[in-house]
């Protein structure tokens with residue numbers, strides 16, 4: 001068996017070079033005579049690795065000095081709840097921009113500690129667009145504005161950072177972090193589950209402006225308080241050491257690839273190649289998202305006849321093209337094109353799509 005082209009939405013393909021490096025150190029890491037999973041997170045070797053990972057991430061994203069970088073656990077879902085817990089007074093309004101499944105879920109989880117308000121929503125379009133900024137009903141006194149720059153299921157992506165005035169902007173970047181340069185100073189907080197563009201699941205990377213961490217709206221156990229994690233350099237308790245290590249390897253790999261400017265170019269080329277194949281298929285394949293809001297990371301598409309779906313998936317798998325089944329909320333197919341997917345994988349997919357269309361007329 002050989003590795004296939006893995007189009008999974010997450011946990012997703014990791015760069016092969018990263019996996020090979022991890023494999024090399026799996027039994028004995030860094031002179032420790034044990035693997036990275038088997039040494040103390042308080043030891044010198046792990047601490048040095050952890051610090052290097054943070055430095056590399058700061059370098060990649062050009063993170064300003066007044067932002068903390070945290071390596072947390074719980075998946076992005078836990079932080080849907082923990083963010084309002086840390087940032088909102090009881091019943092305080094927080095604005096949410098609803099552009100798909102994940103922003104909806106974030107809003108629902110916020111309602112225990114805050115009064116989340118859908119300041120804009122594209123639900124009536126079945127989440128195939130982004131509501132025009134002029135229609136957003138933002139409250140200047142809101143605790144924050146939350147949005148999802150890339151909706152992993154609906155394949156909708158913001159291609160610029162919305163201007164929300166002085167209210168801190170919070171982004172769930174789980175499925176597009178590190179896919180291009182981003183101006184961190186425009187955000188109050190950025191957070192992302194690792195299992196798409198960073199590493200294995202079970203790790204969350206958060207970049208948070210210090211003034212937001214200083215908010216203290218209610219008594220909380222330390223383990224739920226971001227300021228406490230920041231004060232302890234994300235080592236308040238035993239962190240996800242393996243995840244942190246793999247994240248560090250990915251950050252090094254990204255730097256070797258030429259950083260985020262190079263990734264942006266590649267990601268654009270990959271997405272253009274796939275959308276061109278869909279749009280040029282005379283309706284055989286179709287992507288429902290308005291072109292200006294199409295995601296470069298997750299490309300959902302349907303076949304002209306859903307009765308062909310099973311054959312498409314079976315033949316694709318036989319051709320080494322894995323995990324193309326779409327999310328049940330949208331149906332059809334979805335190809336995820338995170339950083340680790342090379343253009344060759346996308347060409348293999350578009351070649352297969354043309355061939356399938358010809359064979360099945």
Ligand code: PMP
Nearest residue numbers: 075076077102152172174175193
């Ligand atoms: N936000 C986005 C944008 C996602 O894509 C996902 C997972 N696919 C989540 C949140 C939830 O992440 P987790 O399962 O790690 O909690």
